[in-house]
Amino acid sequence: MDQTGKNILNLKRILPTYLLLITCLAMATCATVRTPSGGPADTVPPQPIAIVPPNYSTNFNSRTIVIEFDEWVQLNDIYNQLIISPPLDEIPEVQLKKKALFVTIKGDLRENTTYSFSFGDGVRDYRENNPASDLRYVFSTGDELDSLALAGKVIDSYTNEPIVGAKVMLYSKMADSIPMVEKPLYFGLTQADGTFEIPYLSEGKFRALALLDNNSNYLLDSDEPVAWFDEIVSTSPDTTQQIFLRMSTPEPDMLFIEDYSSDSSGFLKVKFNRKTDMPDAQSLQEGINQDLFYHPRRDTLYYWIKDKGLDRSEEIIIRDNGAEIDTLSLLHWREVGKQTLRIAMPMGQMRHDKPVELQFYRPITWIDETKIRMTRDSVALTPEVDQQDPFTAVIRGRFSPDRSYKIEILPGAFISREGWTNDTIVSQLRTFPLDHYGSLNFSLVGLEDGVDYLFEMQKENGPIPTPFFLTRDTTLRFPRLEPGKYVLRLIEDRNGNKRWNPGDYSLGFQPENVIYFPEQLQMRSNWEQDLQWEVNGLK
Incomplete structure (x- = not known):
């Protein structure tokens, strides 16, 4: 047989195998699973299909709660979302196993008490992240479930705005000190509109208090925003009582230095944690020529040494109403580098019945009014400059409505205690018309x-x-x-x-x-x- 005949014979032998391979690949391609396009998104939250022990159980004595869902779920910030009332001494352990949620209770439960586990948005489905937002598990360690409730609203006492995320807590003991030393018997959280409801309460009388529990210890700490109801709250089967609470942050009892800054020129800036009436600062070194200024709106005390640099560190004692608060070290060098005196000055539109206010970041010791020029519609005017305090001056110029003004401050117009002076500053102003x-x-x-x-x-x-x-x-x-x-x-x-x-x-x-x-x-x-x-x- 010649070579051509052999090639034809080999082709006939392998052709069926080749065709079979092509057919299999085509079938595999047709059978590939593809994600369908279009169609409505899944908006149905995961649904419990089995709960052990059953929800609303009485005489509860289990250590584990199991909730099985109809789809795969995931946890979302569960330890912040899970709200347990009354609060437990130990945080329970929360785990997922396949489609089931396991909650393991640690520590002892109170006798004859109804517990409510609200999961918030802590459980979501995998596909669309839909939360099981109405998920709540309730049980009683006694013979029956408590079914009473307390509702109300918490607002900011100054702004009237709703308080979100406040813990509203109920106590069966009436002593004023109880919120500071004991966890509440019941509690709930305020919603976005400031409203709250605490369900599954027993019949009785309670003290009600709300706070922003910054450290999550369920206790009232001295610096936490708080609201309380002056009267005793009663729960009864006849009605759900509504209470209204006004929250505020208490002023600190103790005055202390919140922050301070200084530099080697002998200048000190002290920020207090609250307002004070009689702050004072004094060098421990006798014979120091000094000055100070307290800005009540900023709760800030400014202190500076007026003498020339002594090339040493000074100890400055800070007092309030004669009582010592703290002692700070302040450097005071003979040579201090020259800097530009910065001035904050308004520009643009202004009222005609208000002076132009200048703010300085250093105490001013000298003003040269001849270096301050003002024109109105290109006509020269004579401005009046008044120093309000070491850090503030105003320029008065008998401003008229609906006119254009130009104020030019030349170098040397203002000199600070360090000898620093300003650069040229130009401000273009326009007063509003009367209408x-x-x-x-x-x-x-x-x-x-x-x-x-x-x-x-x-x-x-x-x-x-x-x-x-x-x-x-x-x-x-x-x-x-x-x-x-x-x-x-x-x-x-x-x-x-x-x-x-x-x-x-x-x-x-x-x-x-x-x-x-x-x-x-x-x-x-x-x-x-x-x-x-x-x-x-x-x-």
Whole structure:
């Protein structure tokens, strides 16, 4: 047989095998599983299909709770999501095995007590991360389940905003010190709107307290925001009691230095943890020429040595009302490098009835008004410069509405205690026209006799303003209010110190009452409004 014939014969032999291989590959390709495209997303949360011991069991004595779901699940921050009421002395262990959730209880359970395990969003499915948000397991170590409830709301006592994530805790013991030394008998968490409900309570009388438990120890610590109900809370089958709690952060009892900074020029800046009335600083070295300034809004004391550098470290004792707080070391060198004196100065639009305020980061010891120039629409004016304190000066210039001003501050206009001076600063300003403003006549009626009040009108997202002090019904007139939204509030100044005070649980003082005008005030340009607020007592 020739070579061509042999090749044809070999082809006939291998062709069936080759065709079989091609067919298998084609079938395998057709049988490949592919993820279907389109279609609605899975929004159904995982559902329990078996619970051991059964939910709502009585005479419970198991150490393990098993919850099996209809699909694979995963844990999500479970130890923060799991809320157990009453709280356990030891945190239970939570594990997953296939489609089942295992909760292992450690420590002893109380007798004749109903326990509630709320899992929050701690259990989710694998496919779409849907939470089993209504998952709750309840049991009783006694013969029956408690079925009563307490509901209410927790708000910030100053802003009236809802408090989220506060623990609302109930105690069967009535001593004032109990929240500081014992965990609660029951507790619940506030939701996004500040509301809460504590279910499965027994019938009885309780003390109610809410706090932001920063260290998660279920105890009231002295620095934690707290709210409490003055009256005893009663639970009964007839009704679900509603309580309203106003939370505040207590002012620290002890004054201490929160932070401080210094440099080798003999300058010291001390930040306190709270407000103080009579701070003082003094070098332990006799004969030191010194100065100081306390900024109450910043709770900050500034201290500096006025003598030339002595090339040594000074020990500075910090006092409040004569009592020693701390001692700080302060370097004081003879030679200090020259630096530029920085000045914060406004630019752009401004009010015509306010001076231009300058802020310095160092104490000012010299002002040369001849190096401060001001023009109005290119016409030269003579500005007046007043120093308000070592760190603040204002420029007055008889500003008129709807005019352009240029203020130029030349080098040497201001000199600090270190001998530092400013660079040239130029500010272009334009005063608002009169029709930019709106006017308001605001009457307050129904104020309680013999009570001091503070009235605040705060522009949206603006700083807290200086309050008006009121003792009786009155009408306040605001002839030039800038357009925008305003929040109006009235504070019942019970102690007469002309500022709002938070509560003090240890002394039994609730935070001072704050009531808000029912609506946000909308001021418009060139509008005049007359409003009346019938307060009729703060509640």
